[in-house]
Amino acid sequence: MAAEMRERMITAIKEHGPLTVRELAEWLQRDMSKVNESMWRARKTHGTRYFRVTGYQRQQGNSGREARVYGLGPGEDVRKPVLGAKARQQTQYRYFEKNRALIYAKKKVQRRKTPFVNSVFGSMVAVMAG
Numbered sequence: 001m002a003a004e005m006r007e008r009m010i011t012a013i014k015e016h017g018p019l020t021v022r023e024l025a026e027w028l029q030r031d032m033s034k035v036n037e038s039m040w041r042a043r044k045t046h047g048t049r050y051f052r053v054t055g056y057q058r059q060q061g062n063s064g065r066e067a068r069v070y071g072l073g074p075g076e077d078v079r080k081p082v083l084g085a086k087a088r089q090q091t092q093y094r095y096f097e098k099n100r101a102l103i104y105a106k107k108k109v110q111r112r113k114t115p116f117v118n119s120v121f122g123s124m125v126a127v128m129a130g
Contacts, residue, residue, distance in 0.1 A: 005030075005038045006050060010072060018054045018071040039070065053077040 012027045013019055021039055025032040042050055054071035055078055066080065096103065 002038065002041060005034075006042050009035070009038065009042075010050060013051075013070065013072050018069045020057055020059075020067040020069055022059075022067065024070070048074050048077060056081060 008028055009024055012024055016023075016027060019027070021036045022032055024039070025035040028035060039051060050072065051070045052073065052075050053068045055069040056066035057069050059065065059067045066083075
């Protein structure tokens, strides 16, 4: 079964060029976790004999984490690029823009709470008064 899946992944990469695990899963019409597990198992068992990392691709929705792009053949893996300060700033800005309304709503609720009510003594006064 593992050899069959490995051969299907090799065929897909030959036909379509270097692919990420997500793209491989789409081409093979398999669950992404199964493709990822098969890739991990092939690389753990055989090293870079069948698959090697040929690059990294930025992906949306994962805090700017780069997805590995797999190619065929033996060879060295490409080193993972360091996520610079500018890229991190862009990721944080996208997050802020996407969640602006929620962030402002939380700040508004926090501003409405008075320090007296939030303190230990404030809660004791509320209990004694009530």
